[in-house]
Amino acid sequence: MTNHKETDYILPGRAESYWMATTPESSYPPLSGDIRVDVAILGGGMVGITTAYLLKEAGVPSVAVIEADRIITGVTGRTTAKVTSQHSLIYDRLISKFGKHQAQQYAESNQAALEKIASIVSSKDIACDFVRKPAYVYAGTEDSVEIIQKEVDAAQSLGLPASFKADLPLPFDTYGAVRFSNQAQFHPRKYLCALAREIEGDGCHIFEKTRALKLEGDGPITITTDKGIIKAQKVIQATHFPIHDKPGMLFQRLYQSRSYVLGVRIEESFPQGMFINAEKPVRSLRSQPVGEGELVLVSGEGHRTGEGNEIDHYKNLEKWVRSVYSVNSIDYHWSTQDVMTVDHVPYIGLLTSDNENLFIATGFRKWGMTTGTVAAMILTDMILGQSNPWGEVYNPSRFKPLESAKSFFSQAAEATKGLVGDRVIPVHEKASQISPGEGAIVKIEGEKVAAYRDKAGVLHTLDPSCRHMGCIVSWNNAEKTWDCPCHGSRYNAKGEVIKSPAVYGLFEKKVKGQK
Structure with missing residues (x-):
């Protein structure tokens, strides 16, 4: 335990x-x-x-x-604010599952969106660090070379600015990449x-x-x-x-996925480009000008919201970036949450x-x-x-x-497990053992309780049922929040809603004799 x-x-x-x-x-x-x-x-x-x-x-x-x-x-x-029609490895899949016509729509629309942003930046003279750069998806292992080449062929067949690049200016082994030219990055806010x-x-x-x-x-x-x-x-x-x-x-057709970002200053000069690998765990890299220097945004470690140990994902990212670069400092850390469709x-x-x-x-x-x-x-x-x-x-x-039948039924099963209450929920030790600033699902008098102890040592107890559809929330140890593993609703430590689809906070749950 x-x-x-x-x-x-x-x-x-x-x-x-x-x-x-x-x-x-x-x-x-x-x-x-x-x-x-x-x-x-x-x-x-x-x-x-x-x-x-x-x-x-x-x-x-x-x-x-x-x-x-x-x-x-x-x-x-x-x-991470990459403005690109290259969405990891997508086009070979789209052609095979959606057909050439709809794959073309996806390709053309995202390339048009890139140019729409560029046009607005130019016409409104918006100072937002918009700069053109190539975007790469690289093979981190020899096993990925074939899928990289298939992606190049698929993207080229759709008229996208794709090519195969054998060597990349990265400080670790790669085995070729699909390169999209003339993509962009910017400051979204x-x-x-x-x-x-x-x-x-x-x-x-x-x-x-x-x-x-x-x-x-x-x-x-x-x-x-x-x-x-x-x-x-x-x-x-x-x-x-x-x-x-x-x-x-x-x-039944959507779920949410969390991923993590470190803003890192490194000794080396970062190459011109935006990079992401073809494998898991994801390792995504891009630079951002900061005053006289640059910040490198290192991201990845995606997982379904409400599942996994969030602090461990930050640790994994930090360990990896320190293994490939000479890190002068890590200036920022943050996480994000993305909605995923089954197809x-x-x-x-x-x-x-x-x-x-x-x-x-x-x-x-x-x-x-x-x-x-x-x-x-x-x-x-x-x-x-x-x-x-x-x-x-x-x-x-x-x-x-x-494309989506298997994923649809898998996601429906996840949602149903949460609705009927048979999801396996880790239930931790007694509430009295929860440290200040931490939370856990505990069992009190036979009932599950979302318990959080604030910095002053006061215990706050909540009904752990998400207000969206009743799934049991889990504790996020990095951001001190309650996260729903079914559909991604999030609440602060005291149960106030901070992320949809829920619109109401968790109910307070009074328990006797707990300190």
Whole structure:
């Protein structure tokens, strides 16, 4: 049984993403009273801000972005911010499972999204560290060489700027790579904060610290928030994992995955390019200019939310980067959470075919800078009543048996296990053994309890059932949160909701005689 006094390992650097640490916090007001708009967008990340910007540019009279916290502080504020149509190894799979036509749509849309971002940066003169660089997926073992070559062939057949590169300027063994030329990287908050300033005013709004709780109706749609009521003819859910997901049974087709980032200063010069390996565990690398020097963002160690030891993943990343580079310092550490679809392609469009006013954008895996922009472009066209050449491949109502059947039933089984309560939950020692600043699922009088002891030594006890669909949460020892392993809802140590799809906090659970 685990001793619940946590490891002596100290997480290195500042516990904040570089993007948020180097930009001021926004200060848009919360909703005050009831309003009516043409389009309401739930979520102020890449999709929400970009879509609102494009809709206003197109002349839609009134658009409102509703954000539960501050804009661009969720997943978009924690990305590695690669702006690329290269999404690890995707195109050979797409051709074989979706067919050449829809693979072409995916390729063209993401390449177009890259150029859309470049065009906005240029036309608005946004200082956001946007720079063109090649992107590489490299073979870390000889066994991966064949799949790398297949990816090169597939990408080239779709007209993408792909080629095979035999040697890479990296300080460890590689066995060839697929290279996409003329890709890009940027500072996502500098970019999106500039777009947000274009949205506010002239009938358009950004409401922060306003949590959407419920959607009702089919046009106009009524959005109940914790600050008032919004009525909108069209509603886009860009909340990462949709809060209103049951009509399309999305909870059976989506799950969330956590991964980790270290911001590292190294002795060596980092090569021109963005790099990711073809194997697991993932090792992703890119540099970011910082004053006179550069920060190297080292990321990877992905796993399903709510499963695994989070501190160990940081340890693994640090051990690896120190084994390949001379590390001067680790300045930042942060984690992120990505929504995954069962067939690896995002859901963008109508939530269900029988409601023409309710849209979703989700499931960007770990490539949300371009696919989030694709979503904004597709949804803008749909709301304006214009045709879009790429919507078919992203249709949320799709089902590709060859690609997704096995994953669909696997994910459905995971969700069902959580719903019926037969998931194997590690139950730790007595609550009295929990150290200050730590938490655990414990059993008290035969019932599972989510117990957290604060720094003052006071024990807080909660019902461990996630408020989304009742799955049992688990303790995240790196970020001191309660995370749901079924659908990725997250709560702070005292049970307040911080990540969707849940919109309400965990219930308090009174227990007798516990200290």
